[in-house]
């Protein structure tokens with residue numbers, strides 16, 4: 001007899017399963033547009049030059065001491081400036097409680113636990129659809145989940161009217177999860193005007209906006225522009241929360257470096273909140289890893305390296321934007337009678353193509369093209385070499 005005889009295999013992760021199937025396919029011309037990580041035009045992972053340079057500066061010099069429980073103060077200071085703005089009053093007034101987090105996922109998870117501990121009866125409103133892990137995170141933190149309308153399948157855009165209705169109909173003082181930019185999986189973001197309207201209604205309703213910002217800079221190529229939604233909410237006086245990640249915009253995926261921050265009413269409260277965030281982290285993982293945090297603080301605090309980073313993040317964003325144009329143009333050149341405008345209208349890593357699960361199955365089975373069955377194409381997997389093949393296959397299955 002076994003202690004674990006009752007344990008059945010967990011459900012496969014829908015995204016990681018795609019990569020497994022791709023790796024098992026011996027076909028040389030196979031294409032992986034499932035993966036949510038940047039690739040260069042040859043399909044290879046990229047380490048940024050600014051990261052390599054920061055690594056060179058610390059090699060052999062780094063001791064392996066623990067970071068403080070809340071993580072690297074320097075990294076947190078730099079990271080907050082990115083999100084809240086160089087001259088943010090909230091930073092000057094020390095009103096932000098922030099801890100280094102295990103990338104974006106870890107930031108969301110500590111926040112969810114904090115929400116459960118200090119607002120035990122609250123719920124979280126999550127957009128439909130959203131990054132699948134959001135459901136897991138708030139489920140494991142035992143926070144009740146509600147949904148709000150977001151994507152409009154017919155227009156392949158934002159269902160703004162339904163979203164506004166849901167925000168208005170939620171009980172006053174509800175918690176909402178918002179994607180700060182480059183919504184995953186749809187690539188559909190509200191416009192600046194729409195964000196302003198959303199912020200106004202949040203104000204009236206007294207809702208709490210929690211921003212998951214996994215793609216700052218990666219969406220438009222400009223971190224300032226990608227922080228626009230957050231700045232609008234700050235200008236309107238919201239006490240927001242933010243989960244930041246350096247996985248995508250600095251290519252530090254496996255380093256697990258990010259930040260969780262909460263705006264408080266004053267410094268005293270921020271100190272209290274930070275101490276509670278640390279208290280949550282302590283029995284989970286004690287303190288965060290040092291290496292990635294050091295790379296981030298070196299890059300962001302050195303004007304030369306920061307400039308290099310800004311250039312490199314723009315190169316990544318531009319490659320993706322360029323592939324959107326190429327994919328759309330190839331489909332139009334093939335004479336597809338469908339509209340593919342949404343490919344270039346959407347932003348960030350993903351294109352929510354509108355392909356059905358059956359069409360995705362055909363792409364995989366007949367053309368060796370791998371992606372999630374919700375029709376999400378990772379634009380990072382598209383290259384000048386495979387874009388024509390991909391367009392042709394999509395055209396074939398959508399005729």
Ligand code: PLP
Nearest residue numbers: 103104105131184212214245247
């Ligand atoms: N949030 C969103 C919307 C994401 O798409 C991702 C990554 O795919 C994350 C958070 C978290 O990524 P990480 O934990 O690697 O920072």
